[in-house]
Amino acid sequence: MAGPTDAARRKHKVTVVGSGNWGTTVAKLVAENTREHPDLFEEDVQMWVYEENVTIAPDSPHYDAALGDEPQKLTKVINTYHENVKYLPKIPLPSNVVANPSLLDAVQDASILIFNLPHEFIGNVCKQIKGHILPYARGVSCIKGVTVTDDKVELICEYISESLGIYCGALSGGNIANEIANELWCETTIAYNTPPCDQRPQNGNGTGTQNGTSNGQQDGHFRDSRGRPSATELTPLPTDYPPLDHAELLKLFDRPYFTVSMVSDVVGVSLAGALKNIVALACGFIEGHGWNMTAKTAVMRRGMLETIQFCQEFFPETIQEMTFWESAGWSDMIVSCTSARNWRYSKMAVERGVSLHEIERTELNGQKLQGISTTKEVMGFLKARGVQGKYRLFQAVEGIVDGTFDVENIPQLFRS
Amino acid sequence: MAGPTDAARRKHKVTVVGSGNWGTTVAKLVAENTREHPDLFEEDVQMWVYEENVTIAPDSPHYDAALGDEPQKLTKVINTYHENVKYLPKIPLPSNVVANPSLLDAVQDASILIFNLPHEFIGNVCKQIKGHILPYARGVSCIKGVTVTDDKVELICEYISESLGIYCGALSGGNIANEIANELWCETTIAYNTPPCDQRPQNGNGTGTQNGTSNGQQDGHFRDSRGRPSATELTPLPTDYPPLDHAELLKLFDRPYFTVSMVSDVVGVSLAGALKNIVALACGFIEGHGWNMTAKTAVMRRGMLETIQFCQEFFPETIQEMTFWESAGWSDMIVSCTSARNWRYSKMAVERGVSLHEIERTELNGQKLQGISTTKEVMGFLKARGVQGKYRLFQAVEGIVDGTFDVENIPQLFRS
Numbered sequence: 001m002a003g004p005t006d007a008a009r010r011k012h013k014v015t016v017v018g019s020g021n022w023g024t025t026v027a028k029l030v031a032e033n034t035r036e037h038p039d040l041f042e043e044d045v046q047m048w049v050y051e052e053n054v055t056i057a058p059d060s061p062h063y064d065a066a067l068g069d070e071p072q073k074l075t076k077v078i079n080t081y082h083e084n085v086k087y088l089p090k091i092p093l094p095s096n097v098v099a100n101p102s103l104l105d106a107v108q109d110a111s112i113l114i115f116n117l118p119h120e121f122i123g124n125v126c127k128q129i130k131g132h133i134l135p136y137a138r139g140v141s142c143i144k145g146v147t148v149t150d151d152k153v154e155l156i157c158e159y160i161s162e163s164l165g166i167y168c169g170a171l172s173g174g175n176i177a178n179e180i181a182n183e184l185w186c187e188t189t190i191a192y193n194t195p196p197c198d199q200r201p202q203n204g205n206g207t208g209t210q211n212g213t214s215n216g217q218q219d220g221h222f223r224d225s226r227g228r229p230s231a232t233e234l235t236p237l238p239t240d241y242p243p244l245d246h247a248e249l250l251k252l253f254d255r256p257y258f259t260v261s262m263v264s265d266v267v268g269v270s271l272a273g274a275l276k277n278i279v280a281l282a283c284g285f286i287e288g289h290g291w292n293m294t295a296k297t298a299v300m301r302r303g304m305l306e307t308i309q310f311c312q313e314f315f316p317e318t319i320q321e322m323t324f325w326e327s328a329g330w331s332d333m334i335v336s337c338t339s340a341r342n343w344r345y346s347k348m349a350v351e352r353g354v355s356l357h358e359i360e361r362t363e364l365n366g367q368k369l370q371g372i373s374t375t376k377e378v379m380g381f382l383k384a385r386g387v388q389g390k391y392r393l394f395q396a397v398e399g400i401v402d403g404t405f406d407v408e409n410i411p412q413l414f415r416s
Numbered sequence: 417m418a419g420p421t422d423a424a425r426r427k428h429k430v431t432v433v434g435s436g437n438w439g440t441t442v443a444k445l446v447a448e449n450t451r452e453h454p455d456l457f458e459e460d461v462q463m464w465v466y467e468e469n470v471t472i473a474p475d476s477p478h479y480d481a482a483l484g485d486e487p488q489k490l491t492k493v494i495n496t497y498h499e500n501v502k503y504l505p506k507i508p509l510p511s512n513v514v515a516n517p518s519l520l521d522a523v524q525d526a527s528i529l530i531f532n533l534p535h536e537f538i539g540n541v542c543k544q545i546k547g548h549i550l551p552y553a554r555g556v557s558c559i560k561g562v563t564v565t566d567d568k569v570e571l572i573c574e575y576i577s578e579s580l581g582i583y584c585g586a587l588s589g590g591n592i593a594n595e596i597a598n599e600l601w602c603e604t605t606i607a608y609n610t611p612p613c614d615q616r617p618q619n620g621n622g623t624g625t626q627n628g629t630s631n632g633q634q635d636g637h638f639r640d641s642r643g644r645p646s647a648t649e650l651t652p653l654p655t656d657y658p659p660l661d662h663a664e665l666l667k668l669f670d671r672p673y674f675t676v677s678m679v680s681d682v683v684g685v686s687l688a689g690a691l692k693n694i695v696a697l698a699c700g701f702i703e704g705h706g707w708n709m710t711a712k713t714a715v716m717r718r719g720m721l722e723t724i725q726f727c728q729e730f731f732p733e734t735i736q737e738m739t740f741w742e743s744a745g746w747s748d749m750i751v752s753c754t755s756a757r758n759w760r761y762s763k764m765a766v767e768r769g770v771s772l773h774e775i776e777r778t779e780l781n782g783q784k785l786q787g788i789s790t791t792k793e794v795m796g797f798l799k800a801r802g803v804q805g806k807y808r809l810f811q812a813v814e815g816i817v818d819g820t821f822d823v824e825n826i827p828q829l830f831r832s
Binding site: 175176179184185187254291292297298301304305325326330334335338 | 590601603670673675706707708709711713716717720721724737743746747750751754755827828830831
């Protein structure tokens with residue numbers, strides 16, 4: 001339907017930065033779409049792979065008797081067998097997913113950068129690629145979470161925007177990577193607040209902006225998620241590229257088994273994706289204590305209300321309440337409180353009558369549960385403003401983690 | 417804290433109309449509260465019981481060898497052993513729950529009527545008690561559902577209001593009667609839009625109205641859920657009774673294991689409780705087809721959006737979007753789509769590759785699934801207005817029930 005304007009001579013080059021099971025899954029679906037939309041995208045999708053050696057098991061169809069147990073480079077295995085044998089085994093990848101061990105080579109000339117790697121690596125990756133990407137590249141962050149200090153809340157996509165000088169949106173939803181890789185249908189949400197300098201006039205091809213809310217002023221300075229003019233002066237996407245707005249992002253991410261909703265509320269999507277980790281801990285506590293799903297829905301509900309309250313209190317300029325009915329809101333909350341790590345281990349802690357710190361030691365080799373750090377950071381931010389008492393569930397989760405609040409008192413929080 | 421005003425000389429008499437497992441559970445918790453608030457309520461709670469004979473099993477603590485298998489009156493058993501051995505076995509009831517086989521005797525002089533019986537009996541019950549209740553009685557309906565014809569949508573609580581000439585609110589939430597009877601904590605929502613003629617001026621005791629929205633005009637005519645003046649002219653609650661507003665209803669229903677939120681949006685609460693049955697069918701279809709929870713959350717989300725759309729399209733005057741974040745909205749949706757009848761049988765139908773009508777024949781003895789009639793009624797109402805195409809999930813559920821739509825095409829509904 002929508003094609004490039006007559007002026008478009010270049011195509012978008014897409015790079016996925018990261019190759020874990022979620023990164024590889026996203027590379028797979030994006031590469032299926034670049035093939036289907038050759039008018040908009042270059043067919044090959046670069047996937048940056050942190051190089052490592054892998055050994056192919058003898059029962060694998062990719063086992064080569066001549067090589068035997070000899071370690072092979074993961075990128076070579078992916079590019080030869082079109083399978084990420086280490087992080088997404090048994091899922092055939094389209095041959096246009098190109099594994100690249102060089103971060104700088106992978107991002108070179110990419111106009112679309114999809115960030116999909118563990119939270120803790122994003123700082124270093126941004127440092128490395130800064131100055132080596134197209135100045136008008138655009139990003140989509142699949143990394144959930146925010147960085148909260150006593151001073152401020154920083155969204156991951158804002159951090160990427162600021163450190164690279166490019167605009168970056170966020171993808172988040174009630175998603176389980178392996179299910180999507182197996183093409184079991186689900187939904188997701190992409191929040192992308194198209195920069196004014198990228199918006200093209202509507203034309204007959206329907207390739208113009210579909211973005212309901214705009215960044216407003218056309219002064220060349222991008223406005224951040226809080227509506228403030230950013231220090232970053234964005235370089236506009238050249239007009240000989242196809243546009244890059246909600247319609248094109250849908251073409252890049254939406255698959256028959258992966259339904260994408262586009263919104264503009266980057267703050268709501270990002271914060272819902274982060275704060276739900278606190279709620280997932282609470283739900284694990286509740287179920288570990290022996291309450292059932294009716295109690296869990298009460299806790300999820302209260303957690304969502306505190307999430308909405310948090311967003312409205314600290315980001316009143318841009319937050320849209322309907323965002324929380326998106327997959328990134330309601331669905332991600334349910335999935336995270338039913339099958340994710342934070343929930344599982346907090347349930348286990350209460351069942352065993354030990355602290356979460358004890359579970360981290362015994363079950364996670366000392367590795368930290370993300371929900372705990374999110375809770376601590378968010379409570380620090382709230383305490384610095386003296387408003388922690390308005391967030392009774394979040395406060396109770398911190399109290400349970402610290403051993404100062406008893407799980408069986410959770411229902412009392414709900415008394416009006 | 418809040419007591420009756422000095423002028424109050426009478427107390428509210430409470431009657432529960434119905435004694436199934438949900439009715440008996442509500443009688444139990446309400447009777448616990450009338451004991452705790454003797455300033456507001458008469459201690460005894462009447463519970464109307466459709467009289468029947470029961471036989472006590474030999475392993476029951478209530479078995480009397482002298483009587484053996486001899487059938488006994490259910491009301492007598494309840495009043496003797498304080499247990500509803502037939503509909504809520506093994507749950508001790510407070511001794512102030514008084515089973516009464518006479519409907520007219522049970523409702524006599526009651527200023528608070530709690531309706532809690534199957535949907536299909538309410539018409540007949542209202543006919544019988546009309547003219548035999550206090551003219552200023554007030555109702556709370558625990559009956560979920562609405563009556564939808566091509567012409568109109570009628571809430572159960574509105575039906576009760578109109579046929580009895582009294583005001584009636586609604587209780588609904590993500591509740592499972594047996595869990596509440598066992599005092600496993602959960603939440604619920606009560607929608608009660610206090611009639612203007614019942615509102616008392618605020619006073620130091622805090623017994624005045626706590627009702628955020630009011631019915632507006634003080635012309636003595638109750639305004640219905642759509643803001644229209646009702647044909648019914650309400651008789652004001654006499655001032656020698658304690659007031660009856662959100663604060664007092666909380667005292668009557670809220671228990672440590674049953675947290676009540678009070679709202680005024682009767683339409684939102686009632687319609688969420690009815691339309692969720694359509695969504696529960698859809699979720700059963702989805703899971704029967706082999707999709708997982710991530711797909712189910714997508715369907716619940718879409719179902720909730722269509723529910724909100726329905727309320728906003730047909731009841732724009734009074735609907736409040738926050739209602740859907742209440743237990744009657746979000747929590748009831750999740751519980752109904754995870755463990756309730758409609759969900760269980762629609763899942764079974766798809767797993768077995770048979771129609772829902774076939775399941776009704778083979779598994780339900782020809783009894784009808786409520787979700788099917790709700791779907792038919794709602795679709796008839798939408799078609800009569802030519803807007804059925806805006807409700808794609810509801811439409812698909814009807815198509816699946818009728819065999820004209822294939823479950824595996826559900827994801828296509830979500831394409832924008």
